[in-house]
Amino acid sequence: MQRRESWLPASMTSHQLGWLLGILLSVTLLYAPTVNYERVFDDHLQIEENLHIRSWAYIGRAFTDHVWSGQPGYALTNSYRPLYLVWMTANYALFGEDPRGWHTTSLLLYLAAIGGVWWAAGFLLGNGPGRVLATAIFALHPTHVESVAWIASFPDAMLMVFFTLALGLHLQAAGWHPHHGFGRAEDPSLPATWHRGWPWGLTSGRNWLAAGALAAALLTKEFAVFWWPMVFLLHLARRTGNWRMRFSAALHALWPQTFALAGYFLARRLALPGVFEGTPYLPWLTVAMTAPLVLWTYVQLLVWPVGLRLEYELAYVTSPTDPLFWLPLAGLLGVGIGAAWALRRSPLALTLLVWIGLPLLPTLNLRHFRPQEFLHDRYLFLPTLGFALLLGWCFMVWLERLTSPQARALASLLPMSGVLIGYGWLTAQYVPYWQNDLVLYRRILHFHPDNVFALGNLSDALRARGRLNDGIACLERAYALAPHEGRLARALGNAYCQAGQFERAITTLEPWLKGDETTLDQSLACYDYGYALLATGRPREARPYLERAATLAPDDAQLWFILAEARRALRLCPEAAAAYAAARQRAPDRADIAQRQAELTQDCP
Secondary structure, three states, X not given: OOOOOOOOOHHHHHOHHHHHHHHHHHHHHHHHXXXXXXXXXXXXXXXXXXXXXXXXXXXXXXXXXXOOOOOOOOOOOOOOOHHHHHHHHHHHHHHOOOHHHHHHHHHHHHHHHHHHHHHHHHHHHOOOHHHHHHHHHHHHOHHHHHHHHOHHXXXXXXXXXXXXXXXXXXXXXXXXXXXXXXXXXXXXXXXXXXXXXXXXXXXXXXXXXXXXXXXXXXXXXXXXXXXHHHHHHHHHHOOXXXXXXXXXXXXXXXXXXXXXXXXXXXXXXXXXXXXXXXXXXXXXXXXXXXXXXXXXXXXXXXXXXXXXXXXXXXXXXXXXXXXXXXXXXXXXXXXXXXXXXXXXXXXXXXXXXXXXXXXXXXXXXXXXXXXXXXXXXXXXXXXXXXXXXXXXXXXXXXXXXXXXXHHHHHHHHHHHHHHHHHHHHHHHHHHHHHOOXXXXXHHHHHHOOOOHHHHHHHHHHHHHOOOHHHHHHHHHHHHHHOOOOXXXXXXXXXXXXXXXXXXXXXXXXXXXXXXXXHHHOOHHHHHHHHHHHHHOOOHHHHXXXXXHHHHHOOOOHHHHHHHHHHHHHOOOXXXXXXXXXXXXXXXXXXXXXXXXXXXXXHHOO
């Protein structure tokens, strides 16, 4: 479709900066309460228990290991995010564990990401209402609450900053124009890059800067790998000539980005020799039959973001006759075919439609996720870019069909107001659900009262606040729902020990410690069981478990202290003295250890 050069009133152009500032101000006001929110969910692991972010001395390991390597004993994952750990280290150096500073920098990152979307939308849609609407949709989309209000999810915004920077720099280098795409080589008014032949992709400094920004995006989060196919499709759609010429020109234009991608995969392969699979036993047929439901749910959340929460309890689909298989599949086919037919005359719009679906492909490999943990709002962060740009494009086309200036002005204001009010109101509703763990997990239980994940984590939050009985009640309910889960048994045993209910702790932990190697390799479970046995007057039975716990976690002073108490009760004086010495070496300021060590000479003259 040909664009009319005068479709945008000059008065609207003069207000572009005002619209951007208005959007940024709205977002700041909506997310300002998060500055005073607590750490939630994985923040406790990634900030409180991450040894590698406490010193710049570990920064080299960020580039040679997986993202969870700073947590002792954490299994290998497939997450390679060096810049994520660099950002975490910088925040820890500035703010320590104070969540206010972390939340502030997360909000600033999101504002920068919105600025990047504004910049990219200016290239793709021009300076007009379409650009404003696309930026407003992206900025206020409620599915982004998870990525902004939850500290550990900040790489979504950081990814978008580098992603849009790489996109804008590449479009500039390639001579992009919003009216005719990459233009025509015979047009002398186009940038000189069009007359240099294919080597321009390698000789353009700006194109190499784009490759550098892409490399930064790749080192931030894995979803950046879709930059290359997304931009490649843009070249195919908005170049002139036959398909062979377009294909060749697109490849030549993306040489630096290809090198960046190859370097990333090499570095990732060296750092992560294996691939993590959360449910490797899941049959591929089940994955294929569940994929339409997952994708359809994402489409629903993208268009109608209602009922957002951290956890969505979707069940696997195992039969092709199940309505949860063929109804979502029919819906996807209907939406896809209808949208493709409606946009068939606009290659740019079709490309933006594909931009929505491409970044969702990894979410369909359910073997990489644990059961019931394969759908999250944050996976829509990058697809929202294509969604926002497509709606901005549709808005532009609609405005072009209006001839009256008054009608255009009214038509411009109504969608803007609708987005600001509708999406803004929904975002304002969802932001408070991330203020602390209690609210976050109760939100899940509101929709799924028997969600074991939420019950277990709510118990942790309750016990951290001293509400032991409420925490135990949550764990007992979770364990009754999933009696095969050793982690729940270990948590429940620990809770019973905290509450001084040692017999119940023994009853809960004993079957697992005597019949499950995984539990036997958990230092805390061995300690809790040994401590409960010692507290009930059974030091001889407690000793081997406490010794195993001290072997598994040799830096824990408390383990050595209780082991010393068990040995002392058995009159093993030299062994008790050695354990007390080990405990004091690891915690020299603990007066109780020093006192008990001094009293040992009275029992063992």
